[in-house]
Amino acid sequence: MASVSGDRGVPGVHGVIKMVTKEQTIALLESISRLLELKGENPFKIRAYTNAARALETFSGNFPELVAEKHLEELEGIGSAIAKKIEEFVTTGKLGYYDELRGSFPDTLSELFELQGLGAKKIKVLWETLKVKSIADLEAACRDGRVAELPGFGEKTAENFLRSIERREKHSGRHLLSEATIMMEQILEHFRDHPDVSQIGSAGSLRRSKETIGDLDVLIATKNPKSITEYFVTFPLIERVLAKGETKTSVLLKNGMQSDLRVVANHEFPFALAYFTGSKEHNVALRGRALRNGWTLNEYRLGPEPSAKQPPKPIPAIETEADLYAALALDFVVPELREATGEIEAAEAGKLPKLVELSNLRGTFHAHTSSSDGRNTLGEMAAAARDLGLQYLGMSDHSKSSFQAHGLSEEKLLQQVKAIQELNTGFNGEFWIFTGVECDILRDGKLDFSDEILSQLDFVVASVHNALSMPEKAMTDRMIRAMENPYVTMLGHPTGRLLLSREPYKVDLNEIVKAAAATKTIIELNANPRRLDMDWRLWRHAKELGVLCSINPDAHSMAGFQDLWFGVQAARKGWLKREDVVNCLPRDEAAKVLKRKRHN
DNA sequence: GCCGTTTTCGGCCCGACTGTTTTCAGTCG
Numbered sequence: 001m002a003s004v005s006g007d008r009g010v011p012g013v014h015g016v017i018k019m020v021t022k023e024q025t026i027a028l029l030e031s032i033s034r035l036l037e038l039k040g041e042n043p044f045k046i047r048a049y050t051n052a053a054r055a056l057e058t059f060s061g062n063f064p065e066l067v068a069e070k071h072l073e074e075l076e077g078i079g080s081a082i083a084k085k086i087e088e089f090v091t092t093g094k095l096g097y098y099d100e101l102r103g104s105f106p107d108t109l110s111e112l113f114e115l116q117g118l119g120a121k122k123i124k125v126l127w128e129t130l131k132v133k134s135i136a137d138l139e140a141a142c143r144d145g146r147v148a149e150l151p152g153f154g155e156k157t158a159e160n161f162l163r164s165i166e167r168r169e170k171h172s173g174r175h176l177l178s179e180a181t182i183m184m185e186q187i188l189e190h191f192r193d194h195p196d197v198s199q200i201g202s203a204g205s206l207r208r209s210k211e212t213i214g215d216l217d218v219l220i221a222t223k224n225p226k227s228i229t230e231y232f233v234t235f236p237l238i239e240r241v242l243a244k245g246e247t248k249t250s251v252l253l254k255n256g257m258q259s260d261l262r263v264v265a266n267h268e269f270p271f272a273l274a275y276f277t278g279s280k281e282h283n284v285a286l287r288g289r290a291l292r293n294g295w296t297l298n299e300y301r302l303g304p305e306p307s308a309k310q311p312p313k314p315i316p317a318i319e320t321e322a323d324l325y326a327a328l329a330l331d332f333v334v335p336e337l338r339e340a341t342g343e344i345e346a347a348e349a350g351k352l353p354k355l356v357e358l359s360n361l362r363g364t365f366h367a368h369t370s371s372s373d374g375r376n377t378l379g380e381m382a383a384a385a386r387d388l389g390l391q392y393l394g395m396s397d398h399s400k401s402s403f404q405a406h407g408l409s410e411e412k413l414l415q416q417v418k419a420i421q422e423l424n425t426g427f428n429g430e431f432w433i434f435t436g437v438e439c440d441i442l443r444d445g446k447l448d449f450s451d452e453i454l455s456q457l458d459f460v461v462a463s464v465h466n467a468l469s470m471p472e473k474a475m476t477d478r479m480i481r482a483m484e485n486p487y488v489t490m491l492g493h494p495t496g497r498l499l500l501s502r503e504p505y506k507v508d509l510n511e512i513v514k515a516a517a518a519t520k521t522i523i524e525l526n527a528n529p530r531r532l533d534m535d536w537r538l539w540r541h542a543k544e545l546g547v548l549c550s551i552n553p554d555a556h557s558m559a560g561f562q563d564l565w566f567g568v569q570a571a572r573k574g575w576l577k578r579e580d581v582v583n584c585l586p587r588d589e590a591a592k593v594l595k596r597k598r599h600n
Numbered sequence: 601g602c603c604g605t606t607t608t609c610g611g612c613c614c615g616a617c618t619g620t621t622t623t624c625a626g627t628c629g
Contacts, residue, residue, distance in 0.1 A: 044612055048601035079602050117618090119627050154620060204629090215629085245617050250628095260629080262616095280613095280629075287613065292605075298614070 020090045022056055022063040028089055028098060029053035029082070034110055035101040037120035051077040052086075054281060058341045060541040062510050064090075108134040114173075115164040117157075125150065139165050167252070173214065175257055176499060177566060178529035180206050180213035183237070183257060187218055190235050196224040199269045203262075203276035207335045209569035211532045212499055216259040217276050221269040232261045268300045270321045275299035281340030282333075289328045289344075302327060336572040341540075355572040356551075358565055360584045365394030366438065366461050366492065366524065366552035367560070371416060372397035373405035375557040378419060378433075384558035386431045392587045394434040395420060396461045399448035401440040405465075410453050413437055417456060432587050434458040434594070438492055443467045445481025447488070454487035459594045461524065461552070463492030464505065472506035479512055483521040486597045490522035490550050493533040501530070509538055517545040520597050522582055524552045525574075527567025528560075539574025548593065549574075550582045 033049035055077035059066070066072060067090045072083040089095040105127065111134060112123045126132040129150060130141050138161060141147045147158040184202045191197050197220055201207070204217030222228050229249050233241050242250040242258070249261045264272045275283060276299065290297035293313045296305040302315055302324065318324050322332045330347040334355065337343040346352045367381050368374030374381070378395065385393040397416065398407035408416065417435045424433055436459040440448040447454065447462060454460050462482045470478065482488055494512055495504030516523050523542060526533045531554070534542070539549065551567040553560050571581060578584045582593050 042601080045601050047612080051602075077602070081601055117627065121626060152620065152625075156619060160618090217629090243617055248616055250617085276629080278629085284613075296613090300615090 019064065020093055022059075025063075025086055025089060026053045026056050028095065029056070029086075031110065032098055032101060034113060034120070035098075035105065038105055038109070038124050039101070040120075040124070048077075048079075048082065052082045054340075058339065058537065060537055067091075106133040111135055112138060114168060115161065116167070117160050117164055122153075125152070135165055135168075167256070170256060174212040174500060175214075175255075176529050177206070177209060177211055177213055177532075177569075178563075179255070180216060180257065183253065183255065183259075184216050184218075186237065187216065187235060187259065191220065191228075191231070194228070194231060196222045196227045198222055198266050201269075201273055203273060204260075204278065207277045208279065208338055209336050209566075209573060211529075211536070211570065214258070216253075216257055218259060218261045219269070219272055219276055220261065220263050221266045221272075222263060223266070225263040228263050229261070262299075264300065270318055270324050271297070271301055272299045274321050274324055277335050277338060279339050282338040282343070285340060285344045286328060289330070293328075334572070336569060337575070339573070353575050353577050356568060356576050356578045356581050356584060358568045360578045360581070361390065361551065361564060361568070362586055363390050363392030363394070363432075363583050363590060364553055364561070364564060365434070365436065365459065365490070365550055365583060366396050366526075367393060367555040368397050368405075368438075369395065369416075371412060372402070372407055373556060378416065379423065380558055381555065382423060382431065382433055384555075384561055388561055388564075390431075390561075392432040392434060392590065394436050394459055396436040396438040396459075398465075399437055399439045401442065401448045402438075402465050407440070407448075408437070410449060413449070413453065414456065434591070436460060436489075438463055439488075440465050441478060441482040443470075443478065445478040447482060447485060451485070451487055454485075455598075457487070458591070459489040460487050461490050461492040462488040464496060468496060468505045470505070472508055475505055476508040476511050479507060480515040483512075483515050483519045488519075488521060489594050489597070490524050490552075491516060492524050492552075493526040493531050493554070494523060495533050495535070497533055497535075498530050499532065504533070509534070510541075513538065513542045513545060513547055516542070516547045522548045522550045522593070525549050525567050525571055526552055526554050527563040527565075527570070528554045529563060529566045532566060532570045536570045536573035539571065539576055539580075543574075543576060543580050548582045549576055549580050552583075 029049050030053050033046050036046045036049065055075040059075060067087060072078050072086055073080060085095055085097055109123060109127060112118055126138065130146055132138050132141050142158040142161050147153055147161065148155045184206055188200060191200055199221035201219050202217065203219050204215060206213050206216060220228050225246060229244065232249055233251065237254050239252045239254045242252055247263050251259050253259055262272060262276060287297050290302060291305060294305050295302050295315060302318060316327045318327055325332045330344065331350055331352050333343050333347050333352065364385060369378045369381055370376060382393055398405040400407045400409050420433045420435050435457045437457055438461045441462050441464045442448060464479065479491065483491060494509065495507060497504035523534055549571060551564060551571055553563045555561050582590060585593065
């Protein structure tokens, strides 16, 4: 980003004090870290700023309160110096230190960091010698030969810059978890039955089930690295090979994803798997624990730390990742939780949650039929849910205001209710369809159907589908007003984000979560891999306030139920247990929860 | 700039690969 004080507005202009958000503060810290890199500052100081940004990112509480009550320093990674800078930024909308740093370099220079193979040192040289201050400048300088002539650069370097520019234009660099999962399955399939593979696994953010993925990390244990590497580059979906060494190979795939293969020996596999799964911050914490025992941990081994002043503790045999955690006196931490948000402390204390699993789901809510914008009929959708082993399904077609989705009129909705009642009698108690609707929350927070209509349904998902660009306060009030309706069972996709394509609407989720707790409204975790909304980072806080989650497929076809897996993974990243998820309940108990607001 | 079961000073992960060098700097994860 070129500038931190972007379109959200900087306080002090026209006498209007606008709130500085957490996101803006994170952007500020990241921007400072870049500028310090360009200046050639102490690398640990640079890292301190990115660490502080990370600390804020993983903080799910009330940011303005945290700053106002001067509790910033309680976050690990934020000390007195950075806390003071954040306070200045939040209270005045400006940071003198940052403005001073910015003065030395043009704002557009930071876009060069987005190019692969280009870091602070080279960017600095390009700027100081060739006055390259943007990607467009760099492209020109590469094409007319000026880059190749610089000492320490050369023809190939210039060529690689051009390729990076081309790649950035074509692809955003990140990909949906669902797309990454499918591609990884094909890579693993490529190696199936390969005689030299003794262990294989995917690592990285894909293994941690992050909502978007950068690179696909593949790890293979073998006695014959050469044969594995040679075979990897024959994978048919490779566009070109980016790097090929003895233990590491990087390729660009035809769909724009990058995949990195690491080859290790069999006994190194658990260490490499843990190492390449990350997150980086989680690894740093593991290393710290190893050091305290006089050990050093890397991607190949847990060994004695050479410079340890005391003789190290004996090192137990390690054959699996679980052995490694055990050696560090930790309960096994599943990959989904390895985000350095307190999982190490919990693992040490034996307090890791028993996370919800796909097999815990007894039913599901929020599905569409061909009556609105779905592809399959009511009967087909019910059959698909039943085939997955679910015991109930909550139907919720769109309401009338969602013209674009052929929302149902009152009349059509009540017809559907009747059809469902008939189907239910035919199931003989072996399956059950709950009647419902995905009801639009209108601009003013009123609902698209009257209470008289809504009261005839088993449940109501209330969602925002239009007027997405309202100011934050208005949007927040709008959604809270909807939740105050006793017939609104759950709030659908609370931010409306479409990952990698549409920003979330501006809404104060802290207030939404508070209101959900107060009104006993369930919040949806929309399992569609483009949404995964509400975000996993907010669930721990929500659950502490007593908010229930519903993992909803938002299925628009029979295949849509498959998305539940992504929803469960997101719930697991949010530390949710079976009892936090309403659709893990048996049908009768779920039915009671659906009605609980109406009896108040 | 942060942090502390050895520390208020002195650590802070480090190995792999590329390209330009001719022993290494820069970048990445």
